[in-house]
Amino acid sequence: MTRRHLTFHCEGDILAATLDEASGTDGLLIVSGGNETRAGAFSGQSHLAARIAAKGYPVLRFDRRGVGDSSGQNRGFRESREDILAALAAFRDQCPNVSRIVAFGNCDAASALMLMRGDGCDALVLSNPWTFEDEADDAYALPPPEAIRARYWAKLRNPAEWLRLLRGQVNLSRLRQGLGAAAARSAGPTGLAQEMAKGLDGATKPYAILIAGNDRTGLAFDRFWTTHGNLQQGPVYRCPGASHAYLEPHAAEWLEAQVMAMLQG
Known part of the structure; x- marks a missing residue:
């Protein structure tokens, strides 16, 4: 496996990316959540990319505009559609053998993929999607x-x-x-959650939803989706004892298995 760094353009800005090369025709695009760099929390995404590539699947990670090594203004996940589309184009340019791309996003990266209906992707792995209306919500608030x-x-x-x-x-x-x-009574779905559900309903590709059992963000989405989502379209998988970034050894293995299942599907 070879790991190399590269850049690509997005609406006049230069975005930084890391490619773990492999010979497979199915590839994984990792979309970072929040303001995390492409390495992920405690380099979790970097480690995941290495393990997936070692199994024969190329993996591209990138920093969206205004984050990490990328230039431009950080516009947040709601305005990241063009960043993701540019990353998909760069992936296909760098790996012309890749004919199918699975996109993986955790937290608001999953939300971004849902809002854009997964356009340009062939399948989606959506982990702990962010449904809170305001990004400044108290991160330590109680679960649902x-x-x-x-x-x-x-x-x-x-x-x-x-x-x-x-x-x-x-x-x-x-x-x-x-x-x-x-x-307390459960709050109704936010406008963001409804937008995400509508976007996913408009998607025409397979997807899987992953929920970390100890994560407030994932539990909030799980509550919304089991009440308002289309459970016939995409399955929901839950990992007991997992934190938001799947840092526990059993959770990291579980996450890798879920991503591999979609890549092999």
Whole structure:
């Protein structure tokens, strides 16, 4: 496997990318979420790219405009369509043997792919899509009420948790806060979530949705999708105990397996 760095143009700006070369005719485009660089959190995307390429599938990662090594203004995920299309064109130019491209995005990168209906891609792997209306929402806010209720129900069935309560090892203030949140009614879908669902309904390609079991962003989308999404079109896969970036060893292996399943499909 050879890893090399390259640049390509997008509406007058220069975007930086990394290509892990391989001989396969199916390739993976990794779209970074948030303001992360193409390496991903703790180099998670870099490691994923190396493992996928070692199995024979070329992988391209890139920094969108205004992020990392790319020039231009950071316009956010809602305005990243042209960046993604330019990356797809560069991928095909650099790897003319590639006839099919699967795009993988985590967090608002998944949202961006949904909003653009996956145009230019042949299949989508959408992980923990971001549905919060404002990017400045408190990142440490409580998960959806359904997730909190499920967590407390699991604790009620665990004798060790009752012992912790009797021994005074439970923060009662946080417990009251959690119980109040669990009793709250679920909020309705945001306008962004509805836009994403509409975009995905308009997509004409296979996709899979991945949810990390310990991630607030993923749980919020899961709640919305099971109520409002088209479950007949694309399956939802859940990884228990996984954080947002799938940093746990079992979660990293699970993520790789899901991506490989779509590449081989």
